[in-house]
Amino acid sequence: MTDTIDSLFARLAAGHPHRTAVTDEGTTLTYAELDARANRLAHRLRAEGVRPGDIVALAAGRDAATAVHLLAVLKAGAAYLGLDRRQPAARRDLILRDAAVRVVLADKASADDLGDALTVIVPSDEPSDDTEIAPLPPVADGDRVAYVAYTSGSTGTPKGVCVPHRAVLRLVRDADFLTATADDVFLHFAPLAFDASTLEIWGALLNGARLAVAPDGDLSLEGLLSFVREERVSVMWLTAGLFHQAVDLGLRDLPALRHLLAGGDTLSAAHVDRALAALPHTVVANGYGPTENATFTTVHTMTEPTGATAVPVGRPVSGTGVLLLDERLRPVADGETGEIYATGTGLAHGYLGNPGLTAARFVAAPAGVPGERMYRTGDLARRAADGTLEFLGRADGQVKVRGFRIETGEVVAALTALPTVARAEVVAPRDSSGTPRLIAYVVPADAAARPSALEMRTRLAETLPAYAVPSLVRIVDELPLTPNGKVDRTALEQRAVQERPEVNAPHRAPESGLEQAVTGMWCDHLGLQGIGADDDFFELGGHSLLAVALIAELHREFGVEISPISFYLDPTPAGLARSLTQAGVTR
Numbered sequence: 001m002t003d004t005i006d007s008l009f010a011r012l013a014a015g016h017p018h019r020t021a022v023t024d025e026g027t028t029l030t031y032a033e034l035d036a037r038a039n040r041l042a043h044r045l046r047a048e049g050v051r052p053g054d055i056v057a058l059a060a061g062r063d064a065a066t067a068v069h070l071l072a073v074l075k076a077g078a079a080y081l082g083l084d085r086r087q088p089a090a091r092r093d094l095i096l097r098d099a100a101v102r103v104v105l106a107d108k109a110s111a112d113d114l115g116d117a118l119t120v121i122v123p124s125d126e127p128s129d130d131t132e133i134a135p136l137p138p139v140a141d142g143d144r145v146a147y148v149a150y151t152s153g154s155t156g157t158p159k160g161v162c163v164p165h166r167a168v169l170r171l172v173r174d175a176d177f178l179t180a181t182a183d184d185v186f187l188h189f190a191p192l193a194f195d196a197s198t199l200e201i202w203g204a205l206l207n208g209a210r211l212a213v214a215p216d217g218d219l220s221l222e223g224l225l226s227f228v229r230e231e232r233v234s235v236m237w238l239t240a241g242l243f244h245q246a247v248d249l250g251l252r253d254l255p256a257l258r259h260l261l262a263g264g265d266t267l268s269a270a271h272v273d274r275a276l277a278a279l280p281h282t283v284v285a286n287g288y289g290p291t292e293n294a295t296f297t298t299v300h301t302m303t304e305p306t307g308a309t310a311v312p313v314g315r316p317v318s319g320t321g322v323l324l325l326d327e328r329l330r331p332v333a334d335g336e337t338g339e340i341y342a343t344g345t346g347l348a349h350g351y352l353g354n355p356g357l358t359a360a361r362f363v364a365a366p367a368g369v370p371g372e373r374m375y376r377t378g379d380l381a382r383r384a385a386d387g388t389l390e391f392l393g394r395a396d397g398q399v400k401v402r403g404f405r406i407e408t409g410e411v412v413a414a415l416t417a418l419p420t421v422a423r424a425e426v427v428a429p430r431d432s433s434g435t436p437r438l439i440a441y442v443v444p445a446d447a448a449a450r451p452s453a454l455e456m457r458t459r460l461a462e463t464l465p466a467y468a469v470p471s472l473v474r475i476v477d478e479l480p481l482t483p484n485g486k487v488d489r490t491a492l493e494q495r496a497v498q499e500r501p502e503v504n505a506p507h508r509a510p511e512s513g514l515e516q517a518v519t520g521m522w523c524d525h526l527g528l529q530g531i532g533a534d535d536d537f538f539e540l541g542g543h544s545l546l547a548v549a550l551i552a553e554l555h556r557e558f559g560v561e562i563s564p565i566s567f568y569l570d571p572t573p574a575g576l577a578r579s580l581t582q583a584g585v586t587r
Contacts, residue, residue, distance in 0.1 A: 002140040004165040005202060006074040008173075010035060010135065012208050019182065021205060023231075024213040027064040031208075034067055039135045041072035041105075041123055048103055048119050052077030052139050055099045055148055058192060059083045059114065060107035061216035065123065066192065067205060069105045074146060077139040079162070081148045082192030085110060087465040091158070095150050099160055099352060142166040148352055149195050149291050152398075152407040152468065160352035163198075167294035170319035170345045172203045177285055177299035177317055178259055180235065182208035185256070187228060187236045189214040194403065195291045196237050199261075203235065220564060221245055221548050225254070232256035237287075239403030240265035241435040245548045247271040251278045263287035263296075264403030265435070266311075266391065273305035280304075288313035288391060291405070292361070292375045294346040298322060298389055312388040313381070320344040323374065324383055329366055334385055339395060340377040347375055399428040399436050402545065404467040411438065411470065414463050420444060420451040425479055426470060429493040429527065437527075437541050440470035441479060441492055450475050454539075471541035507532040513587035514577035517557070522573060525550050537571035547571075558585045 009031075013021075017032030029037070050056060056073045058080055060066065073080040081099055083092055096104075096118070103119045111120050146165045150158040172180070180186075186204035188211050190196035204211035212231040214224060225246065228236060234256050238246060243262035248271075260275065260282050267286050275284050289297035300314025316322045324338030325331060332338035343365060350358030365374045380392040398407050408426040415424035423443040428436040444450045453473040460469045480488040480495075510519040510533040522531050526540050537547065551562050554576065560583040562576065570578070 003142050003169060004074065004138070004140065004144070005146055005168055005206065006038075006071060007138050007140065008169070008206050009071060010138075012206070016182070016208055019208060020210050022064045022067045022211040022213065024062075024064040025215055029064055029067070034071065034205075036132055037068045038071035038075055039133045041068060042075035042136050043133065044121065044123075045072060045076040045078070045103065046136060048121065050076050050078050050103055053144070054078040054103070055081050055101050055145075057081045057083050057096060057099070057101045057104040058106075059085060059104055059110040061085070061109065062188065062192075062213055063216060064213055065107075066188075066213070067201065067211060069123065070201065071205075073105070074165075075136055075138075077136070077144070079145040079147055081150075081160075082194075082197070084191055084193040084465060087193075088462050089113065090463050091465060095158060095160070098158075099148055142169065145349065147198070149193065151291050151405050152410045158410075159354060159357065161291045162349040162352055163195075163291070163294055164349060167346045167348065168198060168202050169206070171199060171294050171296060171317075172206050175318060177287075177296070177301060177314075178203070178235070178261075180204075180207040180209060184209040184234045184258070185212050185232055186210070187212055187214060187231075187233045189219075189224065190237065195295050196239075196264075196403070198295050199237055209235075218544075221249055225249070225251075228257065229253055234258045235261075237261045237263075239263070240267050241402045241545045243275075244268055244271050244435075245545050247274050247278075248549055248552050251275055254279060255281070257282050259283050259285065261285045261287050261299075263289075265400045269306075269308045269311050272302060272311055273307065276302060276305045286311050286313055288379075288389075290342075290375070290377050290379075292348045292377075293320065293342040293344075294348070297340070297342045297346070297377075300388060310390060312384065313391045314388055316342075316344075317346075320346050321369070321374075322389065323366075323369065324381060324389075332382075334383045337380055337382050337392060340379045340381050340389075341374040342377060343369065343374040347373065399438075401428070401436050401438060401467050402543075404465070406438070406468050408438075411440065411460070411464065411468055414460055415440060415442060415456070418451075418456070418459055420446070420449070421456075423479060425487045425489065425492060427489050427492045435543075435545060437472070437543075438468070438470040439472045439474065439492075439541070441474050441476050443476060443479060447477070471543060508534050510573055512577060514580050514585065515573050517587060518554075518573040518576045518580075521550060521553055521557075525553075531573070533574045533577075534572050537567075542571070554580070558583075560585055 013031040013035035019031050021031045021034045022029050056078045058069050070080055106120050111122050114120050142165045145162045146168055147163050148160045150160050153159045186200055188200045214227050240262055284302045286300045287296045289295055296317050298314045298316050300312045321343040323341040325341055350362050361376050362373050378395050380395050381389045411426045412424050415421050421442050422445040426440050428438055430436050456473040480491040510516045515533045519531050525546050554562050566579050
């Protein structure tokens with residue numbers, strides 16, 4: 001294949017130069033303007049020494065300039081690497097070294113924090129110029145790497161997945177799960193380091209559609225849905241957790257929304273039915289796929305409520321094959337459990353600088369299977385009689401938390417690297433919203449000098465991304481063992497709902513009727529018992545998605561709107577009871 005992302009975009013820009021390509025709160029760029037700015041920046045990159053095959057990092061907020069930066073890197077023949085601005089500096093620097101990055105495109109807020117060893121370009125400091133400039137000679141090779149995405153590694157070191165242009169084109173061009181047209185408006189909300197952004201950005205720009213960039217920063221769910229409504233977004237992707245919260249909040253008044261895709265974790269069938277009932281004109285899709293096979297491997301589309309108890313992950317998307325194999329690489333029969341192996345043009349090349357791991361995960365396909373190689377996902381599934389796949393979970397210690405893939409071994413490695421920790425284990429039971437929560441159990445190195453849970457989480461935040469820091473850390477004398485002498489993870493998961501975790505506040509039982517009612521809600525949402533009236537929601541393992549769900553339940557129960565700001569200022573049952581009392585609620 002000779003087509004690339006940048007060559008296909010250039011043809012679209014030439015054919016429809018005045019069509020709107022991308023918008024944010026203050027910027028609108030046509031296809032011609034976007035192409036011209038990207039050409040100019042590509043020349044700048046080349047002047048700074050960027051050559052085909054290099055990796056250029058992006059450290060910037062979410063805005064219309066993102067599309068310019070990505071296209072410029074690709075036009076220069078390089079691959080892009082999206083950095084998560086919220087990740088610890090130590091992890092960011094490790095990734096930059098591993099990818100041998102020399103040049104970074106950054107915004108002003110990020111530039112000063114990147115160090116002197118890198119060439120940092122801040123395009124916003126340069127005057128805008130949309131005059132036509134000749135593009136660099138194209139690198140017509142669809143097999144060259146388009147982007148590198150870093151995922152969690154079981155050894156404690158993140159690994160870079162090298163995704164080629166052909167894999168992106170297979171995802172967004174003539175996709176059988178999505179009928180994209182030039183009249184569509186795609187939402188861009190996912191972080192650039194998260195491969196859902198691949199579908200958002202290139203799904204729009206390689207189909208002549210408009211990319212509507214959501215405001216940067218921490219946007220509330222209400223704010224996001226308001227943006228979707230105002231921009232008349234027609235294609236939206238949400239993580240499973242955010243999808244569930246959006247349904248609970250109420251999906252309404254979204255007449256332009258044609259496709260609502262969700263994934264990254266198991267979808268609740270009841271929430272899917274509620275979404276379809278609220279949005280009868282919308283196709284809801286459950287997407288499954290590892291980063292190593294360009295965002296989606298299988299998709300299950302739904303157009304009306306079914307009353308089913310589980311949501312399948314569907315069938316392979318176009319350009320992809322799926323095999324369910326046993327331990328000896330033999331196909332399993334329908335209804336039997338097998339490991340998912342993916343084949344086709346969506347496969348990544350492998351892991352950057354890690355031929356051993358690449359050889360272990362990207363293996364030769366059995367005789368008679370189309371394609372020469374396949375990716376071993378580590379995911380388990382079974383095939384129903386109608387050909388759809390039911391996802392059954394992981395075969396190892398990997399979990400997904402709010403759409404981000406996490407190796408629990410990486411978190412354990414970070415914990416045991418601390419001098420105050422002798423042994424540790426991490427489990428991920430699901431909370432009331434169906435979202436996994438990371439809970440760490442730690443045996444201290446010195447029983448007489450037990451570290452605090454807050455200290456553990458603070459130290460972990462220095463090396464792990466925020467989504468991989470356990471929401472709860474429990475200090476224990478010993479880890480339970482199975483009869484075979486292995487850590488009993490099942491016992492730890494059961495223990496997670498039986499104990500009040502260590503928090504800073506002394507325990508005070510709820511006293512008033514309102515305190516008791518609110519505390520009961522917290523126990524349900526957090527999956528804990530014995531919560532005190534002065535316990536901090538976030539110290540107990542709460543997160544923003546659970547906070548939204550709790551606020552929604554308070555509104556249903558008491559008819560009072562509690563603002564997120566009020567909740568964050570005093571995130572305790574007693575604080576919420578005071579807010580309810582001030583609003584005239586009595587109990």
